[in-house]
Amino acid sequence: MTERDESNNCKASATTVQLTLPDLIVTAVTNPPATAVAGGIFKVTDTVKNQGAVAAPSSMLRYYLSTDQQRGGGDVLLGGGRSVSSMSAGKTSSGNANVTIPAGTPPGSYYLLSCADDLSVVPELNETNNCLASASTVVVQ
Ligand SMILES: [Ca+2]
Ligand SMILES: [Ca+2]
Secondary structure (H helix, E strand, O other): OOOOOOOOOOOOOOOOOOOOOOOEEEEEEOOOOOEEOOOOEEEEEEEEEEOOOOOEOOEEEEEEEEOOOOOOOOOEEEEEEEEEOOEOOOOEEEEEEEEEOOOOOOOEEEEEEEEOOOOOOOOOOOOOOOEEEEEEEEEEO
16 A cells, blocks of 8 residues: 555564574584595584573484585585484583485585584574584595
């Protein structure tokens, strides 16, 4: 509908809104082995934190091989993941997962990425800070 004045449609509330969403991040991830083969299995230990002000429901960490330290479209999803039970505000959860490099992974040098809530079941304040890369790389042969 056309209004006589389109510039007066917004009014600020008198009070601020408390944003009440959790925010999951990965704060630590172990390095992968220096070398591995497609089809091989290695163990990952990592820590996920809910840095939001409210509790986060249960979620799943999943793991990728990436040629850089950013999550991107070409990353290789590893078999296996780690489920995390619900976490209250500020809490951390450390654990292990045995991950499998898929057959057919192109030979090369990869970082390991650990990604919190990789199935996107938890609405978060920030959905773009969920992955942490290892410091060193694994050469897949
Ligand atoms: Ca997050
Ligand atoms: Ca999420």
